Amino acid sequence: MFHPLTARIDAILRDTFSALGLPTAHACAVACGRPELADFQCNGAMPTAKMLGRQPRDIAAALTAHLSTRPEFFAVSSAGPGFINMRIAPSLLAEAAAELLHDEHLGVADQGHGQLAVIDFGGPNVAKPLHVGHLRSLVIGESLRRMLKAQGWRVIADAHLGDWGLQMGMLTSALRRRQPELPWFAPVFQAAGQVAAPVTLDELERLYPAAAEACRVDPERMAEARADTAALQAGDPGLRDLWRALRTLSLQAQQRDFSALGVTFDLLLGESDVQPAIAPMIEDLCRRGIAVESDAALIIDVARPGDGKALPPLLLAKQDGASLYATTDLATLLQRTAQLGAKRVLYVVDQRQLLHFEQVFRAAAKAGWSADVELRHIGFGTVNGVDGKPYKTRQGGVARLADLLDAAVEKAAERIDDSGYGADLAPAAKADLARQVGMAAVKFADLSGDRLSGYVFDLDRLVSFEGRTGPYLQYACVRIRSVLRKAAESGEVVGAAVPEVRAECELLLACLAFPEAVAEAVRLYQPGVLAEYAFGLAQRFSRFYAECPVLGAAIVTQRASRLAMCHLTGMVLARSLELLGIDVPERM
CATH class of the missing domain: 3.30.1360.70 (Arginyl tRNA synthetase N-terminal domain)
Incomplete structure (x- = not known):
């Protein structure tokens, strides 16, 4: 232990x-x-x-x-x-290092004890491609998912899809205008089993912005969209079937982006999945006097004595009875606590949603649903271009996430070719290396530093094999593995890590700080703490490697000790990167 x-x-x-x-x-x-x-x-x-x-x-x-x-x-x-x-004393460092090396969890303590933590991140809208604004939620959320699991929490990651709002009415009404003969719009809909969507993915992604713009400038189009939304939510069988087809088509593309980023979801539930729970929830809140009428709408007063500034009430339902984003979030939170039994519910969502989540959390507390549950909004800043402004395409539009990731992989491939890394790899292996390096560049940049601060997305800098970058850390891991592989080939034995000089002591001290780095990263919900730790460990190893010959050490016991230090450092650094969601190539 x-x-x-x-x-x-x-x-x-x-x-x-x-x-x-x-x-x-x-x-x-x-x-x-x-x-x-x-x-x-x-x-x-x-x-x-x-x-x-x-x-x-x-x-x-x-x-x-x-x-x-x-x-x-x-x-x-x-x-x-x-x-x-x-x-x-070196003897204590040697003893602690041996314990760490043989601990299956590398010293990370069990904090969760099998309790449930739900992480809500990603939050894509159906019918829209993932864009640069989804990047940080996905990368930070995945890292927190991994770290909480390492601490013994039972984790459910839920994307919480936006699949039930006005955008669906905009889409279906636009399709009705374009192709009124489609079976979904027939006066009496005849279900025909599993039917493909009437558009391709590319058409769908062009259709939505055009429909949204038409609704913005034309009141008649907006009225049609609202009518379709109301009919869908009321259970119109044709619109429900069309909605399922469009949802499936959109999710296929989004899941490809999730996979490219190495993001795993346990649930892909949407706002639609909680709709049956909304009416009973509102009835309960009204009966207990928690939800009250105000200007013909339903609200929950969430202000508290001592608030520094007035906090607006949570709007639960509009005058027409329509439920809102807050309504859906409150009902989803109730399910996560009352039905799933979550002890932590974390929302990895843009910092601009701070007020919204404060209202939802206070409403849940007022309703008595979160007495022993930690509710936390994990906010974050924006991804910026080199001009310091929110990242845009060259044409000035919002960048698609898939395009952003493709650009990172292409830049990584260029850098690999220029550097000579992977020269002996087959084309497929070299392409996989470029993918791993590109994703490491994106993720480490996203996770480094304070998540509340924005960061500059500069591919030339991010894919560098030097400095504070993901590829630099990958290379450190690969170099350690190369040393250990050469040692094994020459019959060298990995012994016990017994430090003799200062560089060795500093390296072991850095390795021994790993469990505390993970604990602090989770305590603050700041993966940047672990990212900074990993970079510091890689630097310590670089100094050690420069000052302390490993395979070139003259004494057998010294070689065995330094190989043990390489082995421990490699394990800790690789585990750090794994918790950050970064893959380590076998060779570079």
């Missing part, structure tokens, strides 16, 4: 504080912000001194003297007003 290094040091500090008759409230360590000075630092002497009315330097000196006798530390010193700096 793996025992985190920080937990071990904290236990030693508590013992030391107790041995000196000091309270242990502040007996804890943090990684030192200046690794050239120490590995860990304890700042507990100062608050402890304040509690006792003593001098912090005196307490720090006593603690330092006591800690210096412990075999777990190579060196302990005090500095400034009472900081305690600690260098970890």
Whole structure:
């Protein structure tokens, strides 16, 4: 069983504080912000001194003297007003590294204990192609799905399709005008089993924007679209059958994009799937006085005393009785908590939806549906072009996601050819390498940094094999595997990782920080924490590899130890990339 290094040091500090008759409230360590000075630092002497009315330097000196006798530390010193700096002994690093290497979870603790977490991400609309605006939701959501599963949560990923709104009425009414003879529009619809959609995917994707524009400028067209929407939602058999055909056609294309990004959904439910639950939900909310009439509409007052600014009520139903986006989300949330038993429900949706989710979450709390459930909106910023503005095509339109991903793969193929990587690969393998590198470039750029900040989508920079990029991390993994493969071919043995020089100690310290990086990334719902960790680990390995010959080491035991360090680093780095949703090629 793996025992985190920080937990071990904290236990030693508590013992030391107790041995000196000091309270242990502040007996804890943090990684030192200046690794050239120490590995860990304890700042507990100062608050402890304040509690006792003593001098912090005196307490720090006593603690330092006591800690210096412990075999777990190579060196302990005090500095400034009472900081305690600690260098970890190589023997403790070797022991912890061996534990980490043999832990099947690489030290990631079970936080979920089999409880259910539902992640709502992607959110595509039926009849529209996925575009650049879907990228961040898909990439961040998939990474969080993987990390929560690693922590022992039972995870359900749901795309929550937009398949029940006005856009469906716009489509069907446009088709009715174009081809009124279609069987779905007959006065008495005769179902004929599974019937293909009356348009191709390309036609569908052209039809919707044209229909939407016509409805925008022509009140008559909008009235037709609203009439078809109402008929569809009321159960018109012809429109229902046509809706299913269009939904299936659209989903086929969207699932290809999901697959290209390596995104997995457990459910592909849409707004339509929750419609039967809406009327009973509204009836219950009205009966309990939670939903009330206001200007002939139904609302839920979600304002609370102490709000810094007025929070508008949640609009549950319009004057005509039509349900809304908020209605659907509230009913879906009720199903996820009451029927599925979710303990966490996460919505990976654009930050501009912050107010909407605050209203929905407060309405759910007011209804008593989320007392022991964590509800969280995981917002994010925009994907920007090199001009700093939201990413557009050269023609000024919204970029299709498939086109964006194709461009990344093409750029990766160019960079691979220019660099000479994969020169000995067959064409199919080389194409697969370009796909892996292109996707790594896109994903790492998307996940790096604070998700609330936007980022610049610059393919020339993103597919570089140098710097803070996905391909750089892939190459680090491949290089480690190459070293281990050559070692095996020459009969070298992987031994125990026993550090002797500073670069080796720093590499093991970086590996041992992996479980905490995952825990922090999940705590903050920030995959960027793990992305930054992975980049730092790759840099540490690069310094180690430059300063510490592995296969070229003169002593057999030293070669075995350094191979163990390569092995552990390769496992941790590959697992980090896996949790970020990034594939690692076998060769480059």
